[in-house]
Amino acid sequence: MGFIIGICCNTLFFILLLMKVKEAWKSNVALASVLINCVLSSSLAIPALQGKPFEQSFYGGFVFGQIPIRIDALSAWFILLMNFTVLTGILYGRRYMKHYEHQNTHLTLHFCSYITNHFAMICIYCVQNTFAFLCVWEIMAITSFIMIIFEHTKIETLKAGINYLIQSHVSIMFMTLGFIWVNSYTGSFDFNAIATYSSSVNQAIGFILFLCFFVAFGIKAGFVPFHTWLPYAHPAAPAHVSGMMSGVIIKLGIYGILRMLLLIKGDYLITGYFILVISIITGVYGVLLALVQHNLKKLLAYHSIENIGIIGIGMGIGSIGLGLDNTYLAFAGFAGALLHTLNHSLFKSLLFYCAGTVYQATHTMDIERLGGIIKKMPQTALLFLVAALAICGLPPFNGFISEFLIYSGLFNSISNLQLTSTTFLVASIFGLVIIGGMAMLCFTKAFGIIFPGLARQEQPVSMREAEPSKLFPKYLIALFIVFIGIAPQFIVSVVSVPVTQFTGENIYMTQPKEFMNTLQTISIAAFLFILLCIAIIWIRKMANKNSQIVVAPTWGCAYATPSYKLQYTANSYVRSFRKLVSYVLMMNKAEGEIKDVFPKPIFSSTHPYDRLEMLLINIPLMHLKGFVGRFKFLQNGKTQFYILYGVFFIFIIIILPILANIIKDLLGLIRQI
Amino acid sequence: MVSLLLIVTASLFFTGIIIRTKSILSGRKGPGIFQPMKDIWRLFRKGSVFSETSSVIFQIAPSIYFASVLMAIFLIPFGNMPGIISFKGDIIFFAYILALGKFFNIISALDTGSSFSGMGASREALYSLLVEPAFFILMGSSALLTGHTSFHEIFSSLHFGSHISYAVGTLAALVLIIIALVENSRMPVDDPKTHLELTMVHEVMILDNSGFDLGLIHYATNLKFAMYGALIANFFLTPGYELYYSIPIFIGVQILFAMVVGFVESFMARFRMNHNPQFIIMLTSISLLIFLGVLLILGKFV
Numbered sequence: 001m002g003f004i005i006g007i008c009c010n011t012l013f014f015i016l017l018l019m020k021v022k023e024a025w026k027s028n029v030a031l032a033s034v035l036i037n038c039v040l041s042s043s044l045a046i047p048a049l050q051g052k053p054f055e056q057s058f059y060g061g062f063v064f065g066q067i068p069i070r071i072d073a074l075s076a077w078f079i080l081l082m083n084f085t086v087l088t089g090i091l092y093g094r095r096y097m098k099h100y101e102h103q104n105t106h107l108t109l110h111f112c113s114y115i116t117n118h119f120a121m122i123c124i125y126c127v128q129n130t131f132a133f134l135c136v137w138e139i140m141a142i143t144s145f146i147m148i149i150f151e152h153t154k155i156e157t158l159k160a161g162i163n164y165l166i167q168s169h170v171s172i173m174f175m176t177l178g179f180i181w182v183n184s185y186t187g188s189f190d191f192n193a194i195a196t197y198s199s200s201v202n203q204a205i206g207f208i209l210f211l212c213f214f215v216a217f218g219i220k221a222g223f224v225p226f227h228t229w230l231p232y233a234h235p236a237a238p239a240h241v242s243g244m245m246s247g248v249i250i251k252l253g254i255y256g257i258l259r260m261l262l263l264i265k266g267d268y269l270i271t272g273y274f275i276l277v278i279s280i281i282t283g284v285y286g287v288l289l290a291l292v293q294h295n296l297k298k299l300l301a302y303h304s305i306e307n308i309g310i311i312g313i314g315m316g317i318g319s320i321g322l323g324l325d326n327t328y329l330a331f332a333g334f335a336g337a338l339l340h341t342l343n344h345s346l347f348k349s350l351l352f353y354c355a356g357t358v359y360q361a362t363h364t365m366d367i368e369r370l371g372g373i374i375k376k377m378p379q380t381a382l383l384f385l386v387a388a389l390a391i392c393g394l395p396p397f398n399g400f401i402s403e404f405l406i407y408s409g410l411f412n413s414i415s416n417l418q419l420t421s422t423t424f425l426v427a428s429i430f431g432l433v434i435i436g437g438m439a440m441l442c443f444t445k446a447f448g449i450i451f452p453g454l455a456r457q458e459q460p461v462s463m464r465e466a467e468p469s470k471l472f473p474k475y476l477i478a479l480f481i482v483f484i485g486i487a488p489q490f491i492v493s494v495v496s497v498p499v500t501q502f503t504g505e506n507i508y509m510t511q512p513k514e515f516m517n518t519l520q521t522i523s524i525a526a527f528l529f530i531l532l533c534i535a536i537i538w539i540r541k542m543a544n545k546n547s548q549i550v551v552a553p554t555w556g557c558a559y560a561t562p563s564y565k566l567q568y569t570a571n572s573y574v575r576s577f578r579k580l581v582s583y584v585l586m587m588n589k590a591e592g593e594i595k596d597v598f599p600k601p602i603f604s605s606t607h608p609y610d611r612l613e614m615l616l617i618n619i620p621l622m623h624l625k626g627f628v629g630r631f632k633f634l635q636n637g638k639t640q641f642y643i644l645y646g647v648f649f650i651f652i653i654i655i656l657p658i659l660a661n662i663i664k665d666l667l668g669l670i671r672q673i
Numbered sequence: 674m675v676s677l678l679l680i681v682t683a684s685l686f687f688t689g690i691i692i693r694t695k696s697i698l699s700g701r702k703g704p705g706i707f708q709p710m711k712d713i714w715r716l717f718r719k720g721s722v723f724s725e726t727s728s729v730i731f732q733i734a735p736s737i738y739f740a741s742v743l744m745a746i747f748l749i750p751f752g753n754m755p756g757i758i759s760f761k762g763d764i765i766f767f768a769y770i771l772a773l774g775k776f777f778n779i780i781s782a783l784d785t786g787s788s789f790s791g792m793g794a795s796r797e798a799l800y801s802l803l804v805e806p807a808f809f810i811l812m813g814s815s816a817l818l819t820g821h822t823s824f825h826e827i828f829s830s831l832h833f834g835s836h837i838s839y840a841v842g843t844l845a846a847l848v849l850i851i852i853a854l855v856e857n858s859r860m861p862v863d864d865p866k867t868h869l870e871l872t873m874v875h876e877v878m879i880l881d882n883s884g885f886d887l888g889l890i891h892y893a894t895n896l897k898f899a900m901y902g903a904l905i906a907n908f909f910l911t912p913g914y915e916l917y918y919s920i921p922i923f924i925g926v927q928i929l930f931a932m933v934v935g936f937v938e939s940f941m942a943r944f945r946m947n948h949n950p951q952f953i954i955m956l957t958s959i960s961l962l963i964f965l966g967v968l969l970i971l972g973k974f975v
Contacts, residue, residue, distance in 0.1 A: 371786075372726075372786075374728045374729075374730065375728060378728075378729070385780075389773070389776065392772070392776065393769065394769055394770075394772055394773040394776060395766060395769055395770055395773065400769055403765075404762060404765055404766070407762065407765045408761060408762040408765065408822060410813075411762060411764070411765070411812070411813060411816045411822040412761070412762075412816075412822055414813060414816050414817045415816060415817050415818075415819070415820040416820070418973070419968070419973045422817065422968070422973065426810065426813055426964060429809055429810065429813050430806055430809070430810065433805050433806045433809045434802075434805075434806060436769075436772075436805070437801070437802030437803070437805045437806075438802060440772060440775075440776060440798065440801075440802065441798045441799065441802050443776075444776060444779040444780055444783070444794065444798055447780055448779060448780045448782075448783030448784075448791075448794065449783065451728075451730075452727070452728055452730055452731075452780060452781075452783050452784035452786070453726060453783060453784060453785070453786035454726055454786045514761075517760075518760045518761045518762060521758060521759075521760035522760065522766065524758065525744070525747075525758050525760075525766060528744070528747070528758065529740060529741070529744045529770065532740040532743055532744060533733075533736060533737050533740040535740075536736040536737075536739055536740050536889075537733060537736045540735075540736055540885055540886070540889070543717060543718075543885045544721065544884070544885055547718070547719060547720035547721065547884060547885070548720030548721075549720060549721055549722075549723065550720065550721070550722045550723070551722075551723050551724075551725050552722050552723075552724065552725065553724065553725055553726075554724040554725075554726050554727075554785045554786055554787045554881060555724070555785075555787065555880050555881055556787060557787075557789055557870050557880075564786070566786075566787070566788045567786045567787070567788060567791065568783065568787075568788050568790070568791020568792060568794070568795065572791070572792075572795070573791060573794070573795045573798075574795070575795070576795060576796065576799050576946075576947075576950075577799050577802070579947075580799075580950055
C-alpha cells in the first residue's frame, strides 16, 4: 500500500510542480520525478530479483475490490530494465527538448505524460487485478499517444498517432475480452483466477484463451501481422520517446505474453510451436522491410519488429522445452528471450538517441541525403557503431550473448528430440541465421552510408558534435552494452532467477552453472579478441612509423573529377538483395519518361510499402468504407430526420420483445396443431 | 595450439599452390609456391596511401578483420586436440566473429566514398548473408549426429559407420569447399584476377587499401583458406590417430584442397553476377540434404 501511494503521490506532486515552474526547469523537474520513481520501484524490484518477491494487497473500493500488488522476479526484471531506459531517456530528452523551449504548454504536457507514462508502466508490472490493470494500461496508452504527437503540427505525426491510438485500443479490446471471459467463470479480478480457470478447463480452451491474450499483447509488442502501427509511431515521436517506446513500451507486450504463459497452464508444446512460427515470420519480415527503408527512424522501427521476433523465438523454444520436459531448452529459450529484451532496450534506445542527434544536426532522416558525419561527430558515430554491432548480434557486444543463449539451446537439443521438434528447431536456426545476416546487411548500409564517406547534401555549417550532457546517457548505455558483452556471466546469473519461475526450482542448480562455465569462456574469448585487435593495431602503428604515409584522393578508377555524387547510395547497396526478394516486397516505383527533343527533367522514386499492411489493413478498410458508404444517405444533416431515427430506434426496441413473444406463441400454436 | 601452428604453416603455401596449379594447367611453369607470401612481406614493409575521404574506420578495419580471422582460427581443433579456446557452442562464435570482421571490411569500403568499393561491399555483404545458412545447417547436422555443439567435441566423436555417413561426409566436405570459395571470393563466384572493377567483388572493396593494411587483408585471405582446409581435414582425421599420421593427413588435405581450387579456377568461368545468388542458395539446399541424411542415419524417420 505504502509503495503505490508513494509513487502515486510523487507523480501527482511533480505534475503539479511542472505546471508552476519556468520552462528551463521543467526538464529537471521531470528528471527528479523519474529518479524518485525509479528509486522507489527499484528498491522493491532488486530484492525480488534476489528471490524475495514482494506481495501486498489493498482494498481499492467497491469497483476494484482487492487489488494485489505482486512483484515477482519476472516483474522485477522488467521494472529494472524499464527504469534504466526511462532514466536515460529523460537524461537525453531534456537536452533534446531544448530545441522546443519556446513551446511552453506543449513541453509541460509532454513532460507530464512522460512521468505519468513511467508511473503507469511501473503499475502495469506490479498490479495483478485485471480491472486495475486495464486502467493503468489505458493510462499508458494515452500518455504515449500524447508523447507521439508532440509535433502535432505535422499531418503525418497526427496520422501516426491516431493509427497508434486505434490499434492500441484494439489491443485493449482483446485484453478486456480475455479478462471478462475469465471473470465470468470465476467471478474474481485476481490474476491468479486465470491460472485456476485455465487448469480447470481442457487444454484447447486454455489455448484459445492464450490466443486471445496473445493478440492483445502481440499488438503492443509488434508481432507480425499486428505490427503495422509501429513503423508509423516510432519515427513520428521525438527521439527520446522513440527510444523509450522501442526500448520499453513494446516490451510491455512481451511481459504480458510471458505473464500469460506463466498463468495459463495449457499445452506448452502447441503454444510453443505457435509462438515460434509467428516469431520466425515476424523476425524475417521485419528485417526484410527494414532493409528497403531509407528513413533512418523507420528503419530502426522495423528492426524493433525483427528483435521482437528474436525474443519470440526465445519464448517459443522455451515453451517447447517446457512441453517436452527438456529443461536445457526451456532455460536457454527463456533466458535468451529475457536477456534479449534487456539487450534490445539498450541498443535500440542508443540507436534512436543517436538518430535524434543526427536529425538535430542535419534536419533530415533520409539516409540518401546523409554521409560523412563521422568527421564532424566522431563520438556519435562511435556510439552508433557500437549499437549497430550489438544489434547485429556480433561479439563482443551484448546482442551476441542473448542470441548465443538461444542458439545453444537450439543446437544442444536438436539431437535428443523427435522428428517434429527437430524440424522446428532447424527451421528456427535457419530463421535466426537469415535474420542475423540481413541485419548485418541492413546495418552496414545504415552505418556505412550515414557516417563514413562524403556528405550527399550540403550540411549546415553549424554542425558539430553533440554537447557532453547529450552524450552522457549514450555513453552510459554503451558502457552497459559492452559490459554485458564481455562479462555475460553476471547478467545471466541474474536472469536465471526469473527464468526459474518458468522452469521450476529443481533445475536451478544445474543449467545456470553449465551456462556460466560456457559464458566464462566466452568472456575470456571476448577479452582475447580485444587484446588481439589492440596488438595488431599497435603492430601496424609500429610498422607504419618508418614508412611513408601519403594522403591522396580516393582512387576513382581513373575517373578524373571524383565527386560526392559518385558514392554508392543506400538504394543501390541493397538493390541486388531487393531483387532477390522482390516478390515479398511491395516497391511502388514512379518514373518519368524522356520525351521530345528537349526533354523535361525526369525523376525516379521508390516508396517501399508493407504488403501485409495492404492486405490486412488497407484492403479490408477500403471494403468497409465502401459498405458503410451505402448508408450515407442516412446522414443528411437534417435534425428532423435524426429525431425520426431516434423514434424509430425506440419503437424497434419496444416492438422487438412483443414480436418475439408473438412468434413464440405462433410456434407454440403450430406445434399444438 | 597444434592446429594454430599447422594452419599458419598451411597458409604460407596455400595460395602458392593454387597459382602453381593454375600455371601448370595452362602450360606455364609459374612462380614458386612461396611467391604470394613474399609479395605480402613486401607489402608489409611498404608505405601507404590513404584517401582523404576516409576516416579512422578505414585505418582500424583491416586490423580488426585480421584479428577476427585469427580469433576464428583459435577455435579450430586438431583431431582430438581442442583449439586454443573451446567451449560449448563455439561454432556459433566462429561464424559471428568472422561476421564481425566482415562488418568492418564493408564499412571501411564505404568509408572511401568510391562507388566501386560500395558495389563490392554490397555484393560481399549479400553473398555472406546467403552463405551463412549453409554453414549453420551443416553444423546443426553435425550437432544432430554427434550430440555436441563445439568443434572439438563434434570432430572427436564423429566417426563414419554406414554408407550413408560416408556420403554425408563427402557432401559436408563439398559444402565446406564451396563455402570457402564463396567466403574467400574465388572462382565461380568472384574472379580475384579480374581487371575490370565492375565485375569484382572482394578485390574492389580493397581498392584503396595499400601497404601494411593490404598485406594484412591478403594474408587474412590465406589464413581463411587454410582455416577452412583445416575444418575439412578435421572431417577425415579420425580421432585417436597419432600425430605422425594426422599431420601428414592434414597437410595432404590442405594441398589437395588448394589443388581443387586451382582446378576449379582453371576450368570454370565466373558466373554472371545475377547467377551467383542462385549458386549460393543451392549450397543451402545441399546442406539441407546433409541434414536429411543425418536424420536417416539416426533413424528418426520411423
